[in-house]
Amino acid sequence: MVTVALPNTWVYALRLPHDPRAARVARMTVRAALDGHGMHEVLDVVELLTSELVSNAYRHTNGPASLRLTALGDGRLRVGVWDSHPHVPAPFGKSPRDRVRPAPVDADSGRGLHLVQQYADAWGGWPLGDGPLNRGAGKLLWFEVGSRPMGSGSAATDSCGKLPTLRK
Numbered sequence: 001m002v003t004v005a006l007p008n009t010w011v012y013a014l015r016l017p018h019d020p021r022a023a024r025v026a027r028m029t030v031r032a033a034l035d036g037h038g039m040h041e042v043l044d045v046v047e048l049l050t051s052e053l054v055s056n057a058y059r060h061t062n063g064p065a066s067l068r069l070t071a072l073g074d075g076r077l078r079v080g081v082w083d084s085h086p087h088v089p090a091p092f093g094k095s096p097r098d099r100v101r102p103a104p105v106d107a108d109s110g111r112g113l114h115l116v117q118q119y120a121d122a123w124g125g126w127p128l129g130d131g132p133l134n135r136g137a138g139k140l141l142w143f144e145v146g147s148r149p150m151g152s153g154s155a156a157t158d159s160c161g162k163l164p165t166l167r168k
Helices: 022-036 040-060 112-119
Strands: 009-016 065-072 077-083 122-127 139-145
Touching: 009 022, 022 040, 022 065, 040 065, 040 077, 040 112, 040 139
Parallel strands: none
Antiparallel strands: 009 065, 065 077, 077 139, 122 139
16 A cells, blocks of 8 residues: 655644643644754744643643644644633634734733734634533634745734744
8 A cells, every 4th residue: 555645744743631731841842843844934933822722721621632733745834722622712713814802901811812813824713513422522723834934024023023932
């Protein structure tokens, strides 16, 4: 039997327990995978957005989460985060053309998903139907980077033109 795969395609999947260290483990996994595949130009963005989604999965659910990195073969990378809560938050439930307003300056939270709008080239989310025993199977949130050149003016940066720094 012959298996056919597009050049430069690969997939990594990681199951994350409901643990406050899950976002750090996800960042380390992203860094190792993208470094290993020479995708340095999108590393900071993917690390930031993955950390936000995994942190939200921990913060807003009581169950595990899963991370999936998929190189699509044309320079794009898709990152998916599954968790056990069925609610799809904005901006994932909306078209990328429909922008969500940023959180107020004095808000304690609400900025993370706004970052997806600023940094990702595409995003989406799906509630996953009923699972065994009539329980919801959660949701899948995803984003893609790499379908447009970085620095095209659509990525958010600080006043010096740099991405925010992540704590490890």
